[in-house]
Amino acid sequence: MRTRIPATALIAIGLSVCAQAARLDLGQAPPPVRVARWIKAPVKPTGPPRIRIVGFFSSWSAPSNQALPVLAQVARKHAKLVTIEMISVYEKSSGAADTSYYKTVAAFVKQRAALMPYAVGVDDPKGAMANAWLEASGERGVPTSFIIGRNGKIVWIGHTMMLDTVMDEIVSGKFDFATYRKERKEQMEAEEKEYRLLKRFNELQQSGRYREAVAELDRIAKAQPEYGRRMVLVRFNLLLKSDEKAAYTYGRELLNGELKDQSGMLWLMARMLLDETPGLVRPDYKLALDLSQRSADLTKHNDANILTALAYAHFKLGHVDKAIEIQERAIPIGDANPQIPER
Template sequence: MLNVLLAAIISQAPAATQAAPAAPAAPTTLALSIGSKAPIPEISDFVRGEKPTFFEPGKVYVIEFWATWCPPCRQSMPHLTKLAEDMKSKGVVIVGVSDEKVETVRTFLEKDEWKQKARYTLATDPDRSTYKAYMEASGQGGIPTAFIVKEGVVQWIGHPMEMDAPLAKIVDGTWDPKTAKQTFEDAVAEEMKAMGRQNDMTKAIDSKDWDKAVALIDAEIAASTGEEAMQSKVQKAQILLVAGRSEAAYALCAELIKEDPALRNF
């Protein structure tokens, strides 16, 4: 059974012994965070809806970064449509921003499906000026990501599917931005550490420094939980195999089977 599982790990998991591209260098400090003054979006092309006036007193703005090729972004669009319609009377303005070409976004939005599912203001930022001012400045690399702005100040940053409760509190004035800022910056700091570990891992694998690679993947396992921890353990098994440490690899596979009995089906 363990032989079969080891073969499956080698064939199905991402290759741990092929040096992955180095993760981009993470900034040591954030130029934009919760509590920062929000940059005025420099957007000229609004593909759906009218260009709003940024940032009017008394209104709450959601600047959400997305792309036509991004499945989670598309899944968020009906939810954003509902929020835009439900919260319009409370002064909430939602603007979706893609860094793709105008023609790409327009063609996508002209499809009947997205005429129905994406009924809020949508714009393009092909020179990525707004992306840089928000996403890069706040250490964000994945989309969709939303920024909630009130009175010209960033109040919240995160996934648009998780912003209902924060948005409601921001609108009614009960939001605590100081606590949100600490939580956000702690999460970004942990992500930066993970990026550093990944860069070190890439270098160790490339140089075949297996002791260091094992130590780094052990640190990754200790810092993660659930599915992420399981994936890191699978990566460790790969490293051990290629390093010629088959006995340790077998022992780890036995541990994986205990943690997830479904692996017995391999």
């Protein structure tokens, strides 16, 4: 029923993993919604109490963008039953006094008005809403949503992409709260176990000791091969920061081996080479080209983000005409799928 962002994915994009006991859980009353600014203010509903959905997203997050059509469908399908408040969190800022991202979020919402027919607010630079809701409940990614029942208690916490399915179950009376509560407890315990396994590794990579982090990761993978297979992107990312030559050799191995049919993973690797990993001395743009080309082939050249990466790789290699040709093909695909974030 739920899709959670695993610790491995957070580490791959440079975020730390913290374990803490959840202070906000199912069956409890939620904290108040206190945003720094409303981009679209909530309208107080009339009539009997409604089901509330309080969700969290980031304007830069591809999964948040991809969830917008789901939210729009829920808002329209259950217009007389629910109220929705979406809060922008984890936006990019230069510090606790920087509120420039308010304008970024406002522009984001204006551009996607048809996909956001509900109240939208912005968290403050200190992350008050993220702390009170996401971190307090043990969540650590976006998009995440909370469903609050008519009795004012939290009945569901999970990935926003699941909202349509869960709301249908709730409205039809088929939602099994006891089973879901048990599943969530088991999932949280599994993630706590994962945190303990990664604790030493996380300390090393957070302190910039990337070579030691790779060695620790290899130790974990040797002891638990299945877990090691889940960490290949993380290993590639760390090698880029510590041993470029080894990273490019490893990248070729992944491209020709276990990731050869995984378009999303290949695209992420290409992005790491193209613009996501600062400080590369000799970026292997030919590898980036091959990664994005394979990813584009797997998606039948019908994904705007992947085509943009392919165009950028050609540009980096000096193939300007080819880059323009591919980018021009990507534009109408992106226009036809507004949930795809602009680059």
